[in-house]
Amino acid sequence: xxxxxSSSRLHAMAYACGALVLASLTAWHYLMGHYSRILPIAIxxxxxxxxxxxxENAYARRLPAYLVLISGYLAIAVEAPYLEASGALWMGxxxxxxxxxxxxxxxxxxxxxxxxxxxxxxxxxxxTPAGGLQYFTLVIISILPLGWYMQQTRLLKTTDxxxxxxxxxxxxxxSERLIAEVARARVLNQSLSALVIHLPQLDMAxxxxxxxxxxxxxxxxxxxxxxxxxxxxxxxRHRHSVFWLLxxxxxxxxxxxxxERLTHALEETPLPEIGAIEAQARICHLSDDxxxxxxxxxxxxxxxxxxxxxx
Numbered sequence: 412x413x414x415x416x417s418s419s420r421l422h423a424m425a426y427a428c429g430a431l432v433l434a435s436l437t438a439w440h441y442l443m444g445h446y447s448r449i450l451p452i453a454i455x456x457x458x459x460x461x462x463x464x465x466x467e468n469a470y471a472r473r474l475p476a477y478l479v480l481i482s483g484y485l486a487i488a489v490e491a492p493y494l495e496a497s498g499a500l501w502m503g504x505x506x507x508x509x510x511x512x513x514x515x516x517x518x519x520x521x522x523x524x525x526x527x528x529x530x531x532x533x534x535x536x537x538x539t540p541a542g543g544l545q546y547f548t549l550v551i552i553s554i555l556p557l558g559w560y561m562q563q564t565r566l567l568k569t570t571d572x573x574x575x576x577x578x579x580x581x582x583x584x585x586s587e588r589l590i591a592e593v594a595r596a597r598v599l600n601q602s603l604s605a606l607v608i609h610l611p612q613l614d615m616a617x618x619x620x621x622x623x624x625x626x627x628x629x630x631x632x633x634x635x636x637x638x639x640x641x642x643x644x645x646x647x648r649h650r651h652s653v654f655w656l657l658x659x660x661x662x663x664x665x666x667x668x669x670x671e672r673l674t675h676a677l678e679e680t681p682l683p684e685i686g687a688i689e690a691q692a693r694i695c696h697l698s699d700d701x702x703x704x705x706x707x708x709x710x711x712x713x714x715x716x717x718x719x720x721x722x
Contacts, residue, residue: 426466426479427460427463433455433456437456455486458478458481461475461478462476462479462482480513492532502546502549506518529546580646585645585647585648585655590707592657592659593706602660603657603660603696604661604666604694605695605710606655606656606669606673606695607654607655607692607693608655608690608692609653610689610690612685628682631682632688633646635676638676644656649711649714650718656673663694670694673692693716695709
């Protein structure tokens with residue numbers, strides 16, 4: 412069993428707990444003799460169970476969240492007339508549900524639009540300016556932790572310069588390094604070349620041989636590139652199986668030598684299940700009148716060409 416549960420597995424467990432709560436509420440109504448309130452809650456429990464079963468389906472990522480949100484809203488709406496004095500306690504459930512299950516912007520908009528309905532349904536006493544102020548305070552408080560978390564996530568993405576799997580430069584860091592290398596080449600009047608490398612075996616290694624073989628292939632590839640490149644060269648991962656090797660102060664002849672040395676070294680490094688490492692590499696040389704943005708777009712197009720089957 413993996414050390415860390417996947418996000419979809421955690422969502423499925425949370426939805427299953429919600430379905431269990433609704434099923435317990437159904438049993439409570441049965442024991443208390445509230446027979447008219449059993450059927451709606453039972454249907455909502457089934458909807459919640461369906462969402463739990465669909466949570467690990469990669470093709471319907473948002474649908475389970477929508478089912479849970481609808482089930483939660485309907486459960487509160489059905490039980491609202493019977494809440495009486497406990498209405499103030501349940502007033503915070505709708506905004507928290509929306510915040511957990513929807514993007515921040517959509518959750519905030521939905522909470523504001525549905526505020527009059529919740530204030531009216533949950534408790535008529537709360538349909539006052541003071542009750543409205545309490546509700547909107549809950550909306551703001553519920554959105555703050557998620558907003559802080561998303562800000563920290565964006566900050567980590569912008570500050571993290573290395574790809575987590577390969578240890579090479581990440582896509583954003585690679586783009587920044589390319590701009591810096593182009594500026595450096597212009598100032599020092601030097602050449603700049605780049606190798607666009609496609610590793611086709613990386614696309615199918617996981618499906619054919621498992622995650623361990625894919626990680627071994629990626630690690631070996633990085634080691635071979637590091638041994639056969641110069642100290643000042645920069646290697647980054649632009650796509651899943653497409654890599655850029657920036658060759659500072661290298662013309663087309665120098666880039667050709669690096670490409671031949673690298674591809675030969677990869678072919679001479681067999682792996683137990685995969686065999687010899689196959690790599691397709693194309694050379695791109697910075698033109699005299701070419702800016703960094705155009706050079707980057709040319710590298711991107713060259714990478715897409717390598718991904719085509721006929722290339």
